[in-house]
Amino acid sequence: xxxxxxxxxxxxxxxxxxxxxxxxxxxxxxxxxxxxxxxxxxxxxxxxxxxxxxxxxxxxxxxxxxxxxxxxxxxxxxxxxxxxxxxxxxxxxxxxxxxxxxxxxxxxxxxxxxxxxxxxxxxxxxxxxxxxxxxxxxxxxxxxxxxxxxxxxxxxxxxxxxxxxxxxxxxxxxxxxxxxxxxxxxxxxxxxxxxxxxxxxxxxxxxxxxxxxxxxxxxxxxxxxxxxxxxxxxxxxxxxxxxxxxxxxxxxxxxxxxxxxxxxxxxxxxxxxxxxxxxxxxxxxxxxxxxxxxxxxxxxxxxxxxxxxxxxxxxxxx
Numbered sequence: 001x002x003x004x005x006x007x008x009x010x011x012x013x014x015x016x017x018x019x020x021x022x023x024x025x026x027x028x029x030x031x032x033x034x035x036x037x038x039x040x041x042x043x044x045x046x047x048x049x050x051x052x053x054x055x056x057x058x059x060x061x062x063x064x065x066x067x068x069x070x071x072x073x074x075x076x077x078x079x080x081x082x083x084x085x086x087x088x089x090x091x092x093x094x095x096x097x098x099x100x101x102x103x104x105x106x107x108x109x110x111x112x113x114x115x116x117x118x119x120x121x122x123x124x125x126x127x128x129x130x131x132x133x134x135x136x137x138x139x140x141x142x143x144x145x146x147x148x149x150x151x152x153x154x155x156x157x158x159x160x161x162x163x164x165x166x167x168x169x170x171x172x173x174x175x176x177x178x179x180x181x182x183x184x185x186x187x188x189x190x191x192x193x194x195x196x197x198x199x200x201x202x203x204x205x206x207x208x209x210x211x212x213x214x215x216x217x218x219x220x221x222x223x224x225x226x227x228x229x230x231x232x233x234x235x236x237x238x239x240x241x242x243x244x245x246x247x248x249x250x251x252x253x254x255x256x257x258x259x260x261x262x263x264x265x266x267x268x269x270x271x272x273x274x275x276x277x278x279x280x281x282x283x284x285x286x287x288x289x290x291x292x293x294x295x296x297x298x299x300x301x302x303x304x305x306x307x308x309x310x311x312x313x314x315x316x317x318x
Contacts, residue, residue, distance in 0.1 A: 005057020005092050005111035006129050009136035010165055012054040022047045024175075030147035032154065032164035038173025039144055048178030051167055052078070055138045055179055057111040057129075059088030062182050064211060072210040072234050073312035078181040085205040085239070089186035090193065091127035099139060104149035106168070112137030115157040121193060135164045138179065142170035142220055171223030172215045180227040184209045184235040184288050188255065191287040192239075195251045201243040203296065207288065209235035212316045221276065225268030228286075229315035232257040232267060233308040235288035242296045249302070252293075256305025260285035264308070266315045 013035060017026030023044045025036040037043045037051055045064065052062040060082035067077040082088045096119045097108035113119065114129035122128070135157040139145060145153075145166060154161040169176035184207030193199050209230045215222030241248070257263050260282045262270050274280040290305035312318075 002131070003059070004129055004131035005059060005087070005114060006134045006136045007132040008058030009054035009111050010134050012050050012058060013136070013165065013167065016047065016050065022050075027144060029145060030150040031161040032150045032166065034144055034150075035165065035167045036144060037167050037169035037175040039142060039168055039170060043169065043173045043175035045174060045178065048175035051138065051169060051175050052080075052179040052182035054136065054167070055093050055110045055182070056082065056088040057092040059084040059092065060185075064178070065208070067208070067210065071307060071309055073309060073316050073318045074210045074212060076211045077208040078178055078184075078211050079206070079208045080182050080185050081206045082185060083204045085185055085189050085202050086125065086199050087127060089189045090121060090125060090199065093183060093186045094121075094190055095140065096121065099145075099149060099153060101146065101148035101152045104143070104146045106139035106141035106145070106149070108137055108139055108153075110137035112153065112157055112164075112166075115159065118156070125199070133159050133163050135159050137166050139166050139168045140171060140176065140180070141168055142172070142218070144168055170220065171227055172217055172219060174214060177212060177214050177223070177227055181209045181211055181230050184231060184237050187231055187235070187286055188237040188239060188288050188291050191255055191284075194283065195254055197247065197251055198243065201241050202239050203242055204240045205238065207235060207237040209288070210312060213318070221268060221271065225266060225271065226315050228267035229311060231288060232263065232285065233289050233311045236290045236307070237288045238292045238294065240294045240296060245295060245298050245300060248293050248295060252302050252304045254284070255287060255291045257285055257287045257289055258305050259287070264311070266311055268315070
């Protein structure tokens with residue numbers, strides 16, 4: 001496939017700073033282009049959808065659609081569809097890069113990870129982007145990156161700082177909430193990879209998760225809690241796969257978030273129990289509430305998991 005995820009992300013974002021309806025501000029920090037989607041500006045729904053699409057390297061479509069509020073505790077879900085789930089979700093969208101310097105920290109995602117290429121998953125899957133020297137990524141943070149953070153990103157990606165474009169959005173912003181909740185397929189793909197399922201057999205995918213009201217400004221933990229609860233207790237993912245049935249049957253009950261002993265409580269409570277350390281939380285928790293696999297080889301469909309409305313209501317305050 002002749003597609004550069006980094007180049008596609010750059011094209012999706014190219015006109016945003018000049019678009020007053022997007023409410024995105026552009027900054028030049030250490031020669032890099034920094035796009036503020038919700039730190040010093042309110043951001044927007046339009047910006048959030050483009051943020052999510054670019055985070056997937058242009059390899060998916062993202063929309064906001066109405067849903068059953070009685071079941072999902074809110075009126076809308078973020079719907080994602082992709083025919084390139086391995087590259088678009090695992091290769092680009094997964095937040096597998098803790099961007100850290102002496103004076104900055106953020107969870108990094110987006111196609112710039114393909115240029116860095118240091119994550120074991122990327123190496124094992126043979127995922128990269130050799131068609132461009134532009135590095136585009138997303139930082140989940142309530143602060144704009146410092147010069148040292150930009151220099152670190154550029155160095156890791158092997159490009160000059162002027163070739164770096166990063167979008168920044170906190171979990172408490174409109175755009176930040178959308179791009180996090182747009183990770184329903186990504187979480188399913190990552191869980192499958194953890195379970196040693198051959199993710200190359202996943203042909204296409206769709207996913208939806210309820211779009212929670214953003215937590216109040218500055219309440220980062222609250223924002224993280226609501227967006228994670230949307231995934232753990234409200235996300236519904238469908239995967240079209242081509243594999244033997246027994247490859248699915250052997251792991252089916254381990255795929256959804258309910259496979260974790262921590263399942264059943266709001267994520268904010270779970271997170272506190274682990275001293276707010278993501279890497280200490282049981283990794284089997286991070287998965288959609290419901291996962292369905294349609295096997296193209298056998299014509300059979302397999303489903304596991306459940307939506308937990310009462311936790312969604314508690315978390316969202318609805």
